[in-house]
Amino acid sequence: MSFKPEDVTSQGVWEILKELIDGRWLAVLQHPCAFPPETFEYVTLNLIHNPNINSSVLFRADILYDSAKHPQRDGQSTTSEAYSIRDIPRKDIVAHDGFPAFTLKRTIVRRMIPRNPMLDKPVVQSCQVFQSSQSIHLQHTLVLYIPHVSSGSEIPWYHPNVQSLACLHSWCYSQPKDAVSLLPESSPSSSSTVSVHYRLFPDQVPPLSERLQRTAFHLLSTIHKHGRGALEGYTKRVHHDQLISQQRVQDTYTRLKAAHAKRLSDQWVEQTDSSKHVFEDLSIAAFLMELWKDMYQPNGSSRTTIAKGDSRPAFPGFVDIGCGNGVLVDILLREGYQGWGFDARSRKSWAIFESSTQRQLKQMILVPQPLLDINPDLSQQNREDSPKLLSKLLPRACTTTRTSDTEIEWHSGVFPSRTFIISNHADELTPWTPLLAYLSLSPFLMIPCCSHNLSGLRFRAPSKFNSYSADTLAPTFFADSITKSKSVAISVAPEAGEDYQPRQGNLKDLSQANRSKQPSAYAALCDWVSHLARAVGYEVEKEMLRLPSTRNTGLIGRELDPGAEGLSATERMDKVRAVAAKEGADAGVWVDRAKGLMAGKGEKH
Numbered sequence: 001m002s003f004k005p006e007d008v009t010s011q012g013v014w015e016i017l018k019e020l021i022d023g024r025w026l027a028v029l030q031h032p033c034a035f036p037p038e039t040f041e042y043v044t045l046n047l048i049h050n051p052n053i054n055s056s057v058l059f060r061a062d063i064l065y066d067s068a069k070h071p072q073r074d075g076q077s078t079t080s081e082a083y084s085i086r087d088i089p090r091k092d093i094v095a096h097d098g099f100p101a102f103t104l105k106r107t108i109v110r111r112m113i114p115r116n117p118m119l120d121k122p123v124v125q126s127c128q129v130f131q132s133s134q135s136i137h138l139q140h141t142l143v144l145y146i147p148h149v150s151s152g153s154e155i156p157w158y159h160p161n162v163q164s165l166a167c168l169h170s171w172c173y174s175q176p177k178d179a180v181s182l183l184p185e186s187s188p189s190s191s192s193t194v195s196v197h198y199r200l201f202p203d204q205v206p207p208l209s210e211r212l213q214r215t216a217f218h219l220l221s222t223i224h225k226h227g228r229g230a231l232e233g234y235t236k237r238v239h240h241d242q243l244i245s246q247q248r249v250q251d252t253y254t255r256l257k258a259a260h261a262k263r264l265s266d267q268w269v270e271q272t273d274s275s276k277h278v279f280e281d282l283s284i285a286a287f288l289m290e291l292w293k294d295m296y297q298p299n300g301s302s303r304t305t306i307a308k309g310d311s312r313p314a315f316p317g318f319v320d321i322g323c324g325n326g327v328l329v330d331i332l333l334r335e336g337y338q339g340w341g342f343d344a345r346s347r348k349s350w351a352i353f354e355s356s357t358q359r360q361l362k363q364m365i366l367v368p369q370p371l372l373d374i375n376p377d378l379s380q381q382n383r384e385d386s387p388k389l390l391s392k393l394l395p396r397a398c399t400t401t402r403t404s405d406t407e408i409e410w411h412s413g414v415f416p417s418r419t420f421i422i423s424n425h426a427d428e429l430t431p432w433t434p435l436l437a438y439l440s441l442s443p444f445l446m447i448p449c450c451s452h453n454l455s456g457l458r459f460r461a462p463s464k465f466n467s468y469s470a471d472t473l474a475p476t477f478f479a480d481s482i483t484k485s486k487s488v489a490i491s492v493a494p495e496a497g498e499d500y501q502p503r504q505g506n507l508k509d510l511s512q513a514n515r516s517k518q519p520s521a522y523a524a525l526c527d528w529v530s531h532l533a534r535a536v537g538y539e540v541e542k543e544m545l546r547l548p549s550t551r552n553t554g555l556i557g558r559e560l561d562p563g564a565e566g567l568s569a570t571e572r573m574d575k576v577r578a579v580a581a582k583e584g585a586d587a588g589v590w591v592d593r594a595k596g597l598m599a600g601k602g603e604k605h
Contacts, residue, residue: 005030005220006031008030009028012027013025024163025199026200026208027197031224032192035228037131040171043230044129051112056115058113060113062110062247066107066108067108101140104128107126109125120158124147127144128143130144138172138173139173140168140169141169142166151201160212165199167195168194194223196216240543240545240546242542242543243543256285256331259334260282260334261278265278268352285332285335288332292315296313297312297313297314315420316419316420317337317420319342319419319420319422320340320424321423322428322429323424326341326343326350326357340362341361342361342362344363364410364411367411367413367591369573370435371585374585374587418443419440419442420442421433421443422445425448425450428593435576438537438538441560441565443556446554446555447554448522453583453585454580455590462528522553529555532579533557536579538557538560539558
């Protein structure tokens with residue numbers, strides 16, 4: 001069913017709405033619908049909780065009161081903080097038990113939060129759901145939206161400039177001859193419809209402005225789209241805010257944006273788009289800061305300010321491996337968190353930061369010590385380029401300086417104990433992130449982007465094809481010779497007792513059924529690096545971050561299996577070597593790739 005709503009503004013006030021508050025209601029648009037009242041109510045409640053679906057300038061809705069969760073007792077809310085229906089201005093509500101032909105089913109009071117509070121103010125709005133059954137064949141569901149304002153001048157830009165608006169769903173199960181319809185005479189009484197209505201301010205008269213017409217069209221089209229999707233079995237696949245609430249992260253993001261966005265955007269010197277990188281790093285910083293609030297003592301707290309019984313440790317510092325433009329490091333340092341970052345290439349943007357930030361940004365190559373240990377037969381040339389096989393650790397690299405302009409600084413990947421490791425689109429370093437974190441018993445956040453193996457070569461991460469998702473429990477296969485687009489490592493679950501040997505194949509050789517079942521390259525990468533983290537004992541948590549990027553999967557490791565954590569440093573190194581050896585990691589290839597990165601041949605993010 002294509003979406004072509006009917007303009008019903010000429011019909012004035014529908015009979016069914018005449019008893020609602022007053023007679024200043026105007027029908028705007030209506031459209032036939034094929035979804036029942038249960039679906040309409042489900043869609044409506046989702047839109048009430050997520051106003052950002054209808055307006056890109058909104059962050060979210062904070063629910064102040066919900067009668068389904070806080071039932072009334074003698075006219076009072078069950079919690080002192082929750083709104084009561086009595087808190088809604090009397091001129092903007094109907095009787096507590098509804099109005100003729102309708103019964104009040106649910107009341108939700110929400111505060112809509114804009115993305116930019118400097119431009120738009122929040123507004124509180126009551127959302128009331130009414131239901132009416134004229135007969136066993138006809139049911140009306142009405143959702144009434146009432147902004148808590150006294151005049152049109154108080155209406156924010158993102159809200160239609162009307163006193164109230166309503167969405168009416170009229171569902172005909174069947175239409176016997178004696179059924180009474182309250183729909184306008186021009187509407188076929190046998191059809192089910194959904195419609196949008198406005199209650200105008202006293203100084204507003206038809207015809208409606210073009211903007212109010214567009215708003216009604218958008219609201220109705222969203223209900224139509226989501227209703228049809230729900231009817232056809234659509235289920236949400238991506239779930240945000242699993243670890244930290246949306247409100248916490250977005251409030252911190254708003255504060256960081258006000259403090260840092262203009263400065264960073266105005267001084268941007270990279271060729272890449274500042275609007276993407278600056279706001280993406282602000283979002284990541286907001287998530288990290290809220291995550292760290294749960295993990296560590298308040299930043300800057302002293303022993304005298306720590307609450308009794310609070311067992312959280314002090315913040316251990318962070319390192320951003322593959323820090324790129326350094327914006328994330330700069331934001332975190334300015335917010336009072338101690339840490340540093342490094343990348344194979346310095347960036348122009350490093351020079352725009354304060355000297356205190358510049359000192360914490362290093363140009364150096366990371367060559368994991370376990371990688372060198374499992375490849376003692378490096379060529380003589382690579383041995384010369386890798387001083388003493390990089391066995392000298394650099395735990396104080398964040399405070400040291402280059403001794404000469406031509407000297408190459410290296411890092412072995414062993415950081416001070418429990419340093420929080422950030423790996424944001426670090427490409428070659430992504431699969432090494434959980435392995436290096438384990439060496440230092442460090443928690444980590446990695447946001448994968450491009451798929452590389454443990455030698456630093458592009459490849460498609462291994463997966464299996466007998467389900468719709470990668471089998472993260474299947475043995476992995478280091479397929480460094482497989483091209484990034486045409487071939488894939490095929491992992492097939494072995495028969496009982498069979499000695500498992502992964503096979504390498506080409507996508508062209510797969511049947512159409514198996515080809516359709518393969519996960520995306522990005523999903524396979526996230527599954528594979530999660531498998532590497534679990535292999536050394538991490539419990540991997542997943543959060544779909546709210547970033548302006550399609551590569552927004554955050555994989556967090558903050559809990560280690562007690563048995564894995566109890567091993568000595570030597571035993572942990574042996575364990576990581578074993579994982580790297582099983583994956584076929586090659587130090588010679590890694591060092592050659594590292595040279596290319598320093599020469600500027602790698603990807604830029």
